[in-house]
Amino acid sequence: MIEFFQVNKAYQLGKKSITALHTTDLQIPTGQIYGLIGHSGAGKSTLMRLINRLEEPSAGRIEVDGLDITQLDASGLRSFRRKVGMIFQHFNLLTSRSVADNVALPLRLAGELSKSEINKKVSDLLARVGLENHAKKYPAQLSGGEKQRVGIARALATDPSILLCDEATSALDPQTTGQVLELLAEINRDLGLTLVLITHEMDVVRRICDQVAVMDGGVIVEQGQVADVFLHPQHPTTKRFVYEAEQVNEDEQVQNLAEVEGRILRLTFQGQATYEPLLARVAYQTAIEFSIISGRIDRIQNAPYGQLTVAFKGEKLEEAMQMLAAAEVHLDVVRYEEGHHE
Amino acid sequence: MNNLLANVDWYEIWLASFETLMMLGGSLLFTVVLGLPLGVLLFLTGPKQMFDQKALYSVLSLITNILRSLPFIILLIVMIPFTVMITGTSLGVAGAIPPLVVGATPFFARLVETALREVDRGIIEATQAMGATTKQIIISALLPEARPGILAATTVTAITLVSYTAMAGVVGAGGLGDLAIRFGYQRFQTDVMVVTVVLLLVLVQLLQMVGDRLVVHYSRK
Ligand SMILES: Nc1ncnc2c1ncn2[C@@H]1O[C@H](COP(=O)(O)OP(=O)(O)OP(=O)(O)O)[C@@H](O)[C@H]1O
Ligand SMILES: [Mg+2]
Numbered sequence A: 001m002i003e004f005f006q007v008n009k010a011y012q013l014g015k016k017s018i019t020a021l022h023t024t025d026l027q028i029p030t031g032q033i034y035g036l037i038g039h040s041g042a043g044k045s046t047l048m049r050l051i052n053r054l055e056e057p058s059a060g061r062i063e064v065d066g067l068d069i070t071q072l073d074a075s076g077l078r079s080f081r082r083k084v085g086m087i088f089q090h091f092n093l094l095t096s097r098s099v100a101d102n103v104a105l106p107l108r109l110a111g112e113l114s115k116s117e118i119n120k121k122v123s124d125l126l127a128r129v130g131l132e133n134h135a136k137k138y139p140a141q142l143s144g145g146e147k148q149r150v151g152i153a154r155a156l157a158t159d160p161s162i163l164l165c166d167e168a169t170s171a172l173d174p175q176t177t178g179q180v181l182e183l184l185a186e187i188n189r190d191l192g193l194t195l196v197l198i199t200h201e202m203d204v205v206r207r208i209c210d211q212v213a214v215m216d217g218g219v220i221v222e223q224g225q226v227a228d229v230f231l232h233p234q235h236p237t238t239k240r241f242v243y244e245a246e247q248v249n250e251d252e253q254v255q256n257l258a259e260v261e262g263r264i265l266r267l268t269f270q271g272q273a274t275y276e277p278l279l280a281r282v283a284y285q286t287a288i289e290f291s292i293i294s295g296r297i298d299r300i301q302n303a304p305y306g307q308l309t310v311a312f313k314g315e316k317l318e319e320a321m322q323m324l325a326a327a328e329v330h331l332d333v334v335r336y337e338e339g340h341h342e
Numbered sequence B: 001m002n003n004l005l006a007n008v009d010w011y012e013i014w015l016a017s018f019e020t021l022m023m024l025g026g027s028l029l030f031t032v033v034l035g036l037p038l039g040v041l042l043f044l045t046g047p048k049q050m051f052d053q054k055a056l057y058s059v060l061s062l063i064t065n066i067l068r069s070l071p072f073i074i075l076l077i078v079m080i081p082f083t084v085m086i087t088g089t090s091l092g093v094a095g096a097i098p099p100l101v102v103g104a105t106p107f108f109a110r111l112v113e114t115a116l117r118e119v120d121r122g123i124i125e126a127t128q129a130m131g132a133t134t135k136q137i138i139i140s141a142l143l144p145e146a147r148p149g150i151l152a153a154t155t156v157t158a159i160t161l162v163s164y165t166a167m168a169g170v171v172g173a174g175g176l177g178d179l180a181i182r183f184g185y186q187r188f189q190t191d192v193m194v195v196t197v198v199l200l201l202v203l204v205q206l207l208q209m210v211g212d213r214l215v216v217h218y219s220r221k
Helices: A044-051 A074-081 A099-110 A115-128 A144-156 A174-191 A202-208 A226-231 A236-246 A250-258 A271-275 A278-286 A317-326 B010-045 B054-069 B072-078 B080-087 B092-117 B121-129 B134-171 B175-185 B190-218
Strands: A002-013 A016-028 A033-038 A059-064 A084-088 A162-166 A194-199 A211-216 A219-225 A263-270 A289-300 A303-313 A330-335
Touching (some): A016 A059, A016 A219, A033 A044, A033 A174, A033 A202, A044 A059, A044 A162, A084 A144, A084 B121, A099 A115, A099 B134, A115 A144, A144 A174, A174 A194, A194 A202, A202 A226, A202 A236, A202 A289, A211 A226, A211 A236, A219 A226, A219 A236, A226 A289, A226 A303, A250 A289, A271 A303, A278 A317, A303 A317, B010 B054, B010 B092, B010 B134, B010 B175, B072 B092, B072 B134, B080 B092, B092 B134, B121 B134, B134 B175, B175 B190
Parallel strands (some): A084 A162
Antiparallel strands (some): A002 A016, A002 A059, A263 A303, A263 A330, A289 A303
């Protein structure tokens, strides 16, 4: 568990002080994939770099598994850092060392294993990330996706319990991004590592994160289970990220709705309900008419969900809504029909 | 052929070449041994670096700049008492090495500092995140990553030292420069002048070639 207690970080630039992280409390449970999303300059990297003390907090306390890391001395900090792997947007591999030597570096620096033990471990790690045939190459001879795999192998070398990923896929194409995310999810599953993952794409969050924190201006503006945040965003910043991912154009939607009669509802299905013929059943039983205005069916991590914007017309509208609610469909009224009185 | 080079005493030339190489080798060795740590120190204490130490950096920087702005010929003369103190003589190869080292070290240190600054900050950070000590960061990350730059700096310094050794000839250091001045200039033996200049040129070319090869060999970008 990573815990922030009233943590604050300000950078001193000459006489000016810039608060990159306003006083924050935060808990990241062990074994989770925790997403940090926000626009450029929101303070994501600052928050992440506090976890392995690449940045010193200006105030507050940070605990990892109950250990107050802000109190560690230099040597305590070094051994703590071995338990926290980190991967970067631009990989930060040593250009002068081969792939195998890059992965071996953290082990050499730690100085706990013999040469042959290191070699064994390095080939295991390279096999895990699918690069067993690239050991002797230099980073410059690899593609972006391969470089990030080396970065991942290197970060895992000292058997960390936390892996920090600062925009690890931002420099990669969509397909490679998918492969790297899959690898990260696999590592989280197999090794039980806690992953903290910075991104500015909601799609990355949707695919692999358990929880997400949305940051804006050095503040966590929204936080929770990915499904909740994704399907029912509250804060404007969160909404923007979600609509961006869903490719929803809000203005266009409002315009389209003006041409539609009846009560407009947004239905959110999760889990098994997603695949059931609920709408047809309800329409049949209550004799209401419906037309689907927009919708999407997809997955959050591995759980299916559907979100439909539907216009309903008919006498038994309230009854239909009750039936849907009873089937665990989440309902939001987007617009009431004309002449509706509450 | 022999008429064209009538004044050339090949034994003298061979001796002078040997002296030049000794001066170059000796001074380059000490320059690297002293300049590399100084360059690392300049880098580490520089603005926004790992050991940002404004006062220390300013002092080091000032000393380096003073030594670099001093014309080498002046340094040669000013250094004489100091040279006698450590080598027992201000003449010959031994007498030339201290001023050569003092002249070249600040130059080399600055080039090393620049080469280290070229190393991607992200690499230092990644190494820090592994739990490396500062010493480990310097030895395992900074220096290997900056190796092509440091090799290029060594090449430039060696070539600068070649021209310095020629100047050192003026104060009786021996070597090809000394030969050129004593015979070529003072006795108007143009052929001796030409031969020494050609030999110096060949030396510079060789140094540049070897240096470039090494830089390419260690560049993995
Ligand atoms: N070393 C520093 N010195 C001064 N200000 C800094 C420093 N690092 C970050 N900042 C400032 O702190 C704020 C947050 O920066 P941070 O790097 O955490 O943002 P981010 O969310 O990671 O952005 P990005 O998506 O661009 O990486 C920014 O306003 C930035 O200018
Ligand atoms: Mg960032």
